[in-house]
Amino acid sequence: MTNADVLRGRRALAGCAVALLCSVSAAAAASADPAPARIAVFGFELDDFSGGAGLAGNSAADRRYLDQATSEARRLLAQSGRYSLVEVSAAEDEAAKEHTLHQCHGCEAAIAFKLGAEQSFVGVVTRISRTDYAVRFEIRDARSGDLIRAQNSDLRLGADYSWSRGAAALIESGLLGAP
Template structure:
């Protein structure tokens, strides 16, 4: 009886732990005049990598398995932006045996105005399961990290209020 109760209580966690995600990272879309005039800011590329790590760490903490992308690297490299490729992300995720495709973008309009989005879609149907967009002001570590943590907390891993 105790074993049954334990299985009943932990079944959702056990099922979630088996869900596999193909996280294809974030694409930086930069249409700012600053970059046009001064070139790419290396700090932004570092922030992009740090935000991707925040996402990966949070998904792993929540019990998802992030799949290795090397087996489909040639497929991935065919596209500039997997968040806007008419379902290529879910097709590639299916090849990997993933349950979900996870993609996102950071769009820089200026050093003051940026937008972030993250989308989790079912690999088999392409249906949007969860997603979020946030506008941030300021092009610094704190604003980028706070923006993505907001999406994760309020759109992906919302805790039920009791």
């Protein structure tokens, strides 16, 4: 065997070692990133404690601002890579249709499970007055109904058109910013 043959053999062995290390490294990286959780994000709901709460009900403007908050929540969760959104429009439960999931103490988990989700998300805007509101959300395990995470904002000054910004800030800092 010549020195050239030995050198070629060492190079081939080194190439195999590099390929093996790369495949082990790729497998470790793939197992470190879990698959996104399938989450059913139900529409944000209004819990109105303001002085005029019973007079106007949910106005068209309120519904529009709640829809904007829902869209923003869905966008942020989907873009995070941690979550895969499950379509919720097929939910047949009365609480989902009436936008009263925040009052059913976790019933949304079972609804989410029926829809094929692993987790449920319910967001609520609590109106204290026409310019003071709080935002909260709850995420539950769809199989067990156990609360996984709940976040509440402090009161924020702003009108109803800022609900989506409040929801986004809470999700970004209270959920996506958390490890």
